[in-house]
Amino acid sequence: MKKRGREKKEGLNEVDVFVGQRLRELRMLAGLSQSDVASALGLTFQQLQKYERGFNRVSASRLFTLAHYFRVPVSVFFEGLEERRSHTEAAGAEAESEGTLRSREALMLARYFQNIRDPQVRAAIRELAERCATASEAEGHAEAMPAAARQGRRGRGEHVAGRA
Template sequence: MKRRGREKKEGLNEVDVFVGQRLRELRMLAGLSQSDVASALGLTFQQLQKYERGFNRVSSSRLFKLGQFFRVPVSVFFEGLENRQAVPEGEVPAAGREEPDNTLQSREALMLARYFQSIRDPQVRAAIRELAERCAEQSDAGTGTGAGTGAAEVRRGRGRRAEQGGHA
């Protein structure tokens, strides 16, 4: 018996999953719940959830409305897609798996970005950026201590910028 509509493939489509992840990132950066966004667009939160997980494909008209809602160009939903490793047709992409290299996929990173956006003082923002950079450098060095400048030194203004004549 022939089914109506498009047939379901074995796996999820990589582009649909990617667009859904971008949708989730935008929603979380805005500090909105699935219900908030869904009701603003005339959807159920379950439908939005399916979009975010890549189970359902987001139509072009819906993408346009989402772009207007979040005040971003539609291209934002596809930025970075070219750089992803291609998944052969029929295989399931790593939809539920969080990749450590893609920091915007983690809830913590999204929340940090949201809080950072709300900081208006440029000096505080610069100090937080410097602190994050130092912490990342220490992590990259593989040791918890001794590599780079510590947080206390950054707070006291003895970080790299202070050494170079700048201010933190």
Template sequence: MKKRGREKKEGLNEVDVFVGQRLRELRMLAGLSQSDVAAGLGLTFQQLQKYERGFNRVSASRLYKLAQFFRVPVSVFFEGLDSQTGSPAAVSDTHAAESVDANTLRSREALMLARYFQSIRDPQVRSALRELAERCAVDDGAGPAAGSAAGTYGHAAGRA
């Protein structure tokens, strides 16, 4: 019996998984559901879900449309790829799924915090929250973060 799609032994490509994670981050930061984004691009939410999980590869033309939709440069989908992956080699379905699942809660919390932070208009309150977060991170030994989703993707949240 012939199986449809990729066979299990082939695994997922690290680049496809990375681009999918970026897509998910942009969507969540904008406060949009998979159905919202899919409808805006003429897709089904299942297609978008497969893109986000790295099961389906995003074509160049679709990536361009996604960048236009979120009002970001196409390069946003690849920022940080070199430091995360040694080479664009395939990874197993299990490894990719574990990686996505392990980062889901942290990613969701960070994106939601960035989204809420952007909606604060009072500069003093924003400054106080930034300082509080920095002190908490230093107290936990994590140190200040090198970059933030708010700074990198701040212009995407305006579509909420």
């Protein structure tokens, strides 16, 4: 007897998972719960959860509705897919799970950053992030940085003291 629906494969489709992750990112950046988005679109939160995890495919019409809801172009759901495919093939599954953790942290930071209204504070945070990233790239890990680098060579402490 022929089964209805799509057949279960050995794993989830990587495109469905990617689109689901983008959906989750958009939802989290907007500060909305799964229930909020689901009810606005006439879905159950379980259905939205399945979309976000890649268990269910998002149809073209639903993708269009989601893009309209979040006020983004449909292409946003696919941006970075090619780079991720080549990166995943080269680095393997370990890098993928590490990327998910980094993605979650990045989303949280972006959400907090959006709520900061003072342009000087925003600029200071951007500068701090840039310095940390540069130091991390140069030294391998931020924990391995010398104490002088952690304190800031360009007088970061002066900026902080000047604000107090």
